[in-house]
Amino acid sequence: MNRQVRVLGVPMDLGADRRGVDMGPSAIRYGGLAEQIESAGIDCVDGGDIHVPRPEERDPDAGSPTPGRAKFFRETKEVCEDVATAVDATVGEGGFPLVLGGDHSIAVGTLAGAARDDEDLGVVWFDAHGDFNTPETTPSGNIHGMSLAAVLGRGPFADHEWAHTPAVSEENVVIVGLRDVDEGERRLIRESEATAFTMSDIDARSAPEVVAEALEIATDGTDGIHVSLDMDWLDPTEAPGVGTPVRGGVSYREAHTAMEYVAEHHKRLRSMEVVEVNPILDQHNKTAELACELVASAFGKRVL
Numbered sequence: 501m502n503r504q505v506r507v508l509g510v511p512m513d514l515g516a517d518r519r520g521v522d523m524g525p526s527a528i529r530y531g532g533l534a535e536q537i538e539s540a541g542i543d544c545v546d547g548g549d550i551h552v553p554r555p556e557e558r559d560p561d562a563g564s565p566t567p568g569r570a571k572f573f574r575e576t577k578e579v580c581e582d583v584a585t586a587v588d589a590t591v592g593e594g595g596f597p598l599v600l601g602g603d604h605s606i607a608v609g610t611l612a613g614a615a616r617d618d619e620d621l622g623v624v625w626f627d628a629h630g631d632f633n634t635p636e637t638t639p640s641g642n643i644h645g646m647s648l649a650a651v652l653g654r655g656p657f658a659d660h661e662w663a664h665t666p667a668v669s670e671e672n673v674v675i676v677g678l679r680d681v682d683e684g685e686r687r688l689i690r691e692s693e694a695t696a697f698t699m700s701d702i703d704a705r706s707a708p709e710v711v712a713e714a715l716e717i718a719t720d721g722t723d724g725i726h727v728s729l730d731m732d733w734l735d736p737t738e739a740p741g742v743g744t745p746v747r748g749g750v751s752y753r754e755a756h757t758a759m760e761y762v763a764e765h766h767k768r769l770r771s772m773e774v775v776e777v778n779p780i781l782d783q784h785n786k787t788a789e790l791a792c793e794l795v796a797s798a799f800g801k802r803v804l
């Protein structure tokens with residue numbers, strides 16, 4: 501990577517059921533983010549945090565297209581618009597936005613800000629989950645389980661300009677590491693043109709092979725790629741500090757190798773986010789520290 505990295509914290513917990521994920525950005529900074537990025541030989545500045553409404557300022561049903569089925573819709577929109585503005589400015593100045601969550605709903609803002617009207621953007625979504633629910637299919641009403649569907653303009657998100665990012669086409673979207681999918685969400689993923697590599701694919705073919713293909717799909721015919729790293733992609737033994745852990749995730753080494761492959765595409769890399777770190781559920785900040793290490797690998801840090 502040859503650009504200056506600008507760190508942007510988003511202490512967002514509106515899109516998730518588990519309070520504590522709002523402390524993710526501090527935990528990641530405290531876990532040594534700046535040092536790790538600098539050890540990869542990359543210049544880094546901290547752009548501070550985006551404001552997230554306090555609990556007493558929130559209304560769970562305001563603005564939701566289906567009341568109760570997309571909780572904190574209005575507040576999520578406001579935060580994502582601010583994230584988009586900051587990411588857009590960073591990209592515009594030739595910097596590289598690294599967005600720290602917070603829950604995965606912030607991806608809506610990151611992608612809106614990273615995208616450019618006349619360009620196509622590829623997305624690699626490292627996650628145990630598809631985040632492909634819509635307000636019609638969600639079992640929880642939590643927007644972090646809908647963020648990818650929102651970006652793609654699925655269901656009622658089609659009518660919401662802040663969420664739907666037309667620069668991202670389904671054929672350039674790849675989910676990697678899928679192992680927990682809801683009933684209605686399964687149908688949406690199957691019918692979509694997005695590619696989903698499950699943990700079974702990784703078992704059968706190896707993580708490096710699957711990740712290499714995912715990057716190929718996301719870069720093929722696009723002008724840049726966004727990498728979205730949900731820490732629950734990893735096995736909970738490595739990353740216990742997440743709100744929705746699922747057994748059977750990738751190992752520590754597989755995750756590093758994947759990020760090393762990401763680094764090989766540094767010229768196409770437009771933006772990255774690391775989400776779902778919840779220090780309240782963590783063990784001695786292990787998950788946040790791992791997040792910092794993985795970022796360094798994605799930015800080119802190597803063993804030798």
Ligand SMILES: NC(=[NH2+])NCCC[C@H](N)C(=O)O
Pocket residue numbers: 603604605629631633638639640641642644645646680681682730732744776
């Ligand atoms: N970004 C995440 N951790 N998403 C978890 C989503 C869980 C579940 N599929 C839901 O819709 O609520």
Ligand SMILES: [Mn+2]
Pocket residue numbers: 604627629631644730
């Ligand atoms: Mn996710």
Ligand SMILES: [Mn+2]
Pocket residue numbers: 627628629730732733744776
């Ligand atoms: Mn997840």
